Amino acid sequence: MRLKLISAAAMALVLVGGPTAAEAQVRTPVTEAKVAQVLSPVQRDAVLSAVKAAYQKAYVFPEKTPAILARLDKAKAARRYNVENPNELAGLLTSDLREASQDHHAFIEYNPQRYAAATVPASGPPGQDLAGFDAAAARRDNHGLTDMRILAGNVRYLRIAGFHWISDETGQAYDEAMRFLKGGDAVIIDLRGNGGGSSEAVQYLVSHFLKPGTLEITFLHAGREPVQTRALDNLPAGRMLGKPLYVLIDQGSASAAESFAYDVQQFKLGKLVGSGTAGAANNNDFVPIAPGFMLSVSTGRPVHPVSKSNWEGTGVTPEIATSSEQAQDAAHARALRELLAANPDPSVGADYTWALLALEARLHPVTPPEATLQAAPGTYGKYVVTAEKDGLWIARPGHPLWPAPRHLTPLTNDGLFAVDGVDMLRIGLKPNTLELWWKGEATPRLLKRD
Structure with a gap:
């Protein structure tokens, strides 16, 4: 399929x-x-x-x-x-x-x-048919696995732009991605704008979060025997049962992307974050029509074992509703809050808290008191704070790793700021005092205004 x-x-x-x-x-x-x-x-x-x-x-x-x-x-x-x-x-x-x-x-x-x-005949040159055409594009797109990152707090992020599948090739790309995700404290899989692709890819991906042999979905076609898809037994990267999972979706998530999101929701494998999906569930075949058209005809429909239905026309509704633009930050923040609630090691918890503060400020921007902004400009030891039309900036003249001023982004209403491009440092602005909050240090270093 x-x-x-x-x-x-x-x-x-x-x-x-x-x-x-x-x-x-x-x-x-x-x-x-x-x-x-x-x-x-x-x-x-x-x-x-x-x-x-x-x-x-x-x-x-x-x-x-x-x-x-x-x-x-x-x-x-x-x-x-x-x-x-x-x-x-x-x-x-x-x-x-x-x-x-x-x-x-x-x-x-x-x-x-x-x-x-x-329309290349079966006797035509190898690799020139539609399967070869699609396979070439899949390889250029790394089988749809277009971005892997470690987010703050060791939350692992994977962007899947499309569900490609090439037998004996795509599985290896997924194995590498799954090994990467497995090392995270939580996982975010981004399906925003993913229009779909191959059900084999969905089956391979979701198998990492299901017990072996679990009935995943049944495809019904008129005049044919039903085709069932089950969680695979052999997964080189191993499974991630119980791993905190967050899946980003939006109106651009369709078909195979919806199939994975629907599995996550129906099997309660994780939480969906974003907005409702396209609502395209039917199976289809392509028919070439001269002089250059490709017609899509729905020839089947999926039936999920939990709902006994599918998402055609309705889409998949997220548990955490937010805009597509804020979905990643919302999922990241939710993951960190739930990891904190699990009573982690204090040093790990401090890492979560540090990251969560910046995420919450992006999701809910704050405005420091005008008095703080007006009183902040000045020289504090080797640091210089200036006020511009777009807010406060901080510089460290003469420092080889800090050649230009950096913007200060408000984190709290009481004068705590993030330094653009320097995640390890936060700046606290108090009357005539600049606080250097370095990550991992319990108390700030204080610099008096010159």
Whole structure:
């Protein structure tokens, strides 16, 4: 099974089911050719006929097919599709398909490159077909694993931009990422803007948080036996059962990204942070249509073992609602608060507290009293504080590692500031006194105003 979603106007991914030559595993932009092909009336009619035939043959909800076909016929009779630009035709058809079906995987795109790859004969050059096309893009994108970081407090962060899957390759990339995450006190997996991809990748990822053999999801296709996906037994990086897990989602999270988020929520593996997802759950196949189109047709639907349903049309709702922009900070802060509540070693707890103060200030900006801001400028030993239009700045003239002034960001209302680019130091401003709070030291070093 493949999970992939592509929007009609921009880049995305779609849920793909079934072993077809048109399967897609990668994030693919809708092609806007510099010189778009001009469609003839005969070509337009052929495209429309092919779209209708594909839906009649394989659409997973046959009871909806008559309404979809009627909508297309009505639009044709009204000369709605009498356009020459293939991208414009794709947009019109996608709009009508989605409105008639209420299916987020119903779309058609004009993408000559993918069409060419999808129509390479089986006897063609190795690696030139659609699977090879997608595999090349997956390798350039590190299989969708685009960012790994250690956040303050040893919270490990992984950004998954798309759920790619190449047999005997992608698993190794995930193994390295999972070993990295396993060393964290808590884990944040970022799926914001992730349009989907392969269900094999979702299965591999979620297996690290489930007991072996757990039924993860069942795919239902008309005229086929159900296909069940279970948590894998063999995971080279080992499992992370019980590891504090936070998953970032937003409206751009779709299909396979929603599948993982839905697993996390239904199996209670962690907490979802951000905003509601796209609501695209159905499985689909891609059908190449001359002279360069790729049609997505939903051919199946997933059923989760816990809810007995899926997220189509509704999306996945986070437990911690916040804007997409603040989701990472909100998840990071929540992780640190919960780690602190677990009564850690005092030195570790101090690390959490230090990091949490900066996160809370970003989530809830503070404004120090005007009197503090007005009284702060001056020279304190080797440090110089100045006031500018954008706030207070601090410099250490002559220091080789501090060649330019650094901005001071308020952390509390009582005059504590973070130093831009120097996480190990906080500045306290008191009447005629500058406090140097160095990380790991229980009391500040005091410098009197010169």
